[in-house]
Amino acid sequence: MKYDFDMICNRKNTDCFKWDGIHEIFGRDDIIPMWVADMDFPVAKPITEAIKKRADHPFYGYTKPGPSTIESVVERMKQKFNWEIQPEWIVFTPGVVPALHLAIRSLTHPGDAVLLQKPVYYPFFPAVTRSGCQIVNNNLKLVDGHYEMDYEDLEDKFTSRTGLSSLKAMMICNPHNPVGRHWNEEELIKAGEIAIENGAKVISDEIHCEILFKDKHVPFASISEEFQENSIVCMAPSKTFNLAGLEVSTIIIPNKKLRDEFVGMQSGMVPRPNLFGYTALEAAYRFGDNWLEQALDYLKGNLNFLMGYVEKIPGISVIEPEGTYLVWLDCRELGMDGQELRDFMLDKAKVGMDDGFVFGDSGTGFMRMNIACPRPILKEALRRIEKAVLDLGE
Numbered sequence: 001m002k003y004d005f006d007m008i009c010n011r012k013n014t015d016c017f018k019w020d021g022i023h024e025i026f027g028r029d030d031i032i033p034m035w036v037a038d039m040d041f042p043v044a045k046p047i048t049e050a051i052k053k054r055a056d057h058p059f060y061g062y063t064k065p066g067p068s069t070i071e072s073v074v075e076r077m078k079q080k081f082n083w084e085i086q087p088e089w090i091v092f093t094p095g096v097v098p099a100l101h102l103a104i105r106s107l108t109h110p111g112d113a114v115l116l117q118k119p120v121y122y123p124f125f126p127a128v129t130r131s132g133c134q135i136v137n138n139n140l141k142l143v144d145g146h147y148e149m150d151y152e153d154l155e156d157k158f159t160s161r162t163g164l165s166s167l168k169a170m171m172i173c174n175p176h177n178p179v180g181r182h183w184n185e186e187e188l189i190k191a192g193e194i195a196i197e198n199g200a201k202v203i204s205d206e207i208h209c210e211i212l213f214k215d216k217h218v219p220f221a222s223i224s225e226e227f228q229e230n231s232i233v234c235m236a237p238s239k240t241f242n243l244a245g246l247e248v249s250t251i252i253i254p255n256k257k258l259r260d261e262f263v264g265m266q267s268g269m270v271p272r273p274n275l276f277g278y279t280a281l282e283a284a285y286r287f288g289d290n291w292l293e294q295a296l297d298y299l300k301g302n303l304n305f306l307m308g309y310v311e312k313i314p315g316i317s318v319i320e321p322e323g324t325y326l327v328w329l330d331c332r333e334l335g336m337d338g339q340e341l342r343d344f345m346l347d348k349a350k351v352g353m354d355d356g357f358v359f360g361d362s363g364t365g366f367m368r369m370n371i372a373c374p375r376p377i378l379k380e381a382l383r384r385i386e387k388a389v390l391d392l393g394e
């Protein structure tokens with residue numbers, strides 16, 4: 001089946017965060033929302049069909065993931081990443097964010113420290129601090145328009161802890177939201193070895209791992225037995241297939257001890273996903289690839305369009321993403337501080353994006369734009385930004 005990604009669908013009055021939450025988030029109603037990470041594309045037909053079919057059976061009682069659902073995850077890992085996982089390694093949660101909180105709580109004690117790499121997806125911060133832990137930041141380096149891990153600083157953060165709280169976990173985001181890097185195997189090995197040699201476990205958030213523009217994805221735990229035993233990998237069909245509202249994620253924890261601790265922490269506190277989440281996950285993994293291929297082609301087209309357009313806008317440049325549909329715009333040459341840039345994008349351009357500074361200080365001067373929308377919407381947002389920037393010169 002051929003999908004029409006150019007089609008503009010009205011999502012208003014569906015209680016979706018992205019469109020119906022704009023007044024609450026941005027304080028005005030006249031902006032184009034390009035913030036929260038979901039897509040303005042209808043989902044793959046087999047997913048809606050599966051949900052309708054399940055809804056027709058009017059029993060919505062307590063539900064567990066069935067063998068066929070679990071098998072669909074095992075097969076997906078093998079088919080997409082050549083990663084052979086055991087069914088019992090999978091723990092289902094209603095989201096990756098709650099899983100990050102659970103992972104940190106299960107790996108640390110209050111007073112410990114957790115390493116992360118700013119600028120990074122900001123819900124990482126409360127996952128650490130609300131667990132009673134301290135954040136240790138290993139800032140990413142921006143070298144010639146390309147972000148890299150700073151291994152020297154990483155090593156230093158682990159080894160210079162005399163008198164400080166112990167660093168029990170490292171959070172990796174791959175692909176990295178918001179800078180769009182897709183860490184390759186060599187980079188993961190370098191970082192992972194430093195963490196593991198220093199006694200830290202790795203929590204690898206790979207929620208965006210099927211939205212890639214170039215390479216194949218390597219799940220952190222698939223690299224070696226040592227990495228497998230020392231990590232928690234967070235995946236989900238939600239970004240890939242636009243299912244965030246169905247709240248289903250797969251947390252893959254090969255090490256039984258780590259898994260038991262995670263599940264013990266989850267028990268009674270964070271529920272399992274609801275039955276429609278399981279239904280959607282299985283339909284997406286088994287029958288969603290035709291849609292996904294077309295969606296990825298369309299997103300690539302959007303990215304190329306954006307890069308061509310932004311070249312014409314003085315003061316803004318694109319950090320080309322290798323993965324995710326979130327684009328990190330470098331607006332530092334506009335010479336505004338974080339708040340001024342926010343006000344400018346809202347009041348003058350009337351485009352609602354995520355402010356770079358919320359991802360950490362090193363994000364100041366950047367904006368994160370969600371390009372998973374029909375191209376005419378993207379075009380209009382870019383036209384508005386271009387006009388607002390050109391008006392600055394007048």
Ligand SMILES: Cc1ncc(COP(=O)(O)O)c(C=O)c1O
Pocket residue numbers: 037094095096097098121173177205207208236238244249
């Ligand atoms: C890196 C990353 N992790 C997790 C999430 C959200 O996960 P969930 O909605 O499953 O809690 C997002 C959403 O944007 C994300 O970018």
